[in-house]
Amino acid sequence: MNEELRKLRDQALAGLQAASDADALEEWRIEYLGRKGTVTNLMRNIGQVPFEERPAYGQAANALKGELTDAFDARQQALVQESLAAEMAAEGVDVTLPGRRPQLGGVHPSNQTLREIADIFATMGFQVYTSRDVETDEYNFELLNMPPGHPARDMWDTFYTTTPGVIMRTHTSPGQIHAMKELGPNKPIRVILPGMCYRYEQVSARAEMMFHQVEGLAIGRNVTMADLKGVIVEFANQLYGAGRKLRFRCSHFPFTEPSVEADVDCILCGGTGCAVCKYTGWLEIMGAGMVHPTVLRNGGYDPAEWSGFAFGMGPERITMLKSGISDIRYFFGNDLRFLEQFG
Ligand code: PHE
Numbered sequence: 001m002n003e004e005l006r007k008l009r010d011q012a013l014a015g016l017q018a019a020s021d022a023d024a025l026e027e028w029r030i031e032y033l034g035r036k037g038t039v040t041n042l043m044r045n046i047g048q049v050p051f052e053e054r055p056a057y058g059q060a061a062n063a064l065k066g067e068l069t070d071a072f073d074a075r076q077q078a079l080v081q082e083s084l085a086a087e088m089a090a091e092g093v094d095v096t097l098p099g100r101r102p103q104l105g106g107v108h109p110s111n112q113t114l115r116e117i118a119d120i121f122a123t124m125g126f127q128v129y130t131s132r133d134v135e136t137d138e139y140n141f142e143l144l145n146m147p148p149g150h151p152a153r154d155m156w157d158t159f160y161t162t163t164p165g166v167i168m169r170t171h172t173s174p175g176q177i178h179a180m181k182e183l184g185p186n187k188p189i190r191v192i193l194p195g196m197c198y199r200y201e202q203v204s205a206r207a208e209m210m211f212h213q214v215e216g217l218a219i220g221r222n223v224t225m226a227d228l229k230g231v232i233v234e235f236a237n238q239l240y241g242a243g244r245k246l247r248f249r250c251s252h253f254p255f256t257e258p259s260v261e262a263d264v265d266c267i268l269c270g271g272t273g274c275a276v277c278k279y280t281g282w283l284e285i286m287g288a289g290m291v292h293p294t295v296l297r298n299g300g301y302d303p304a305e306w307s308g309f310a311f312g313m314g315p316e317r318i319t320m321l322k323s324g325i326s327d328i329r330y331f332f333g334n335d336l337r338f339l340e341q342f343g
Pocket of ligand 1: 170171172173215253256287288289310311312313
């Protein structure tokens, strides 16, 4: 190989090494190996070489072209590898890292208790009936025997809306009227009515402004207070464990007559007295009573032929007792450290 070719070769290889991206590489290819490239021209110029030197010159030029073509291919490969490696490094993919676990949700503790309650009442033939959270004054109060101005309305601090007569329900009892109107008249009813209630409360460890209730309603031709007692005892035994003692205390609700509050013996101390039952030995679990004749009539039932019982309880309170939760505000605080304990 003559001096000229050797210089060209060294220059081309140095240029190739310096080409650091696809554009530079393509420029190099056009300069040396392109149709009008330096190396291509070597062949084209063979006519100017003295006749006897032509075979050697031709061979050398061909060899150079082959060498540079191979070098080009190798450099191109190397650049592809380099850019892949750079891309991988930039994306920071570490294939040895363990995968991320997807976060699994769980059933809210209130809903767990609601399901448990619904399952227990299902064993006694009660179906679930739901009605709306936004109620009318008529259903929340009037049809439940509390006309406007009735002093008993003070038992429920109410959220009013800007629409006159439309309020957030303060209890699930308006569902009694909805159920009677939809499922009756003149047909027996056995339903529970779970749902969210709202009260304009000073929020504290014991009181929230939103909470659940589970209402119960049974209507039939010969339903008595003994049926109410039997159903509640059975419920308490299934929920809190066999052998529960139950007592009724006199109470007053405008929509039941007579009205009671039902207590079970304290599930913590068994009745001997502790902080949970405030040393009374008893825990209040629900308000209840026989459906007031006026309420039966408002639901479309003739109180001369039909009678019924109703009760209402708070699943958050039940959950607090069962799980030793000291503050009702945890339920709607959306703190995962609380919720995850009920996974
Ligand atoms: N609605 C009553 C309350 O919120 C509870 C209740 C329901 C009482 C049904 C008697 C019958 O306090």
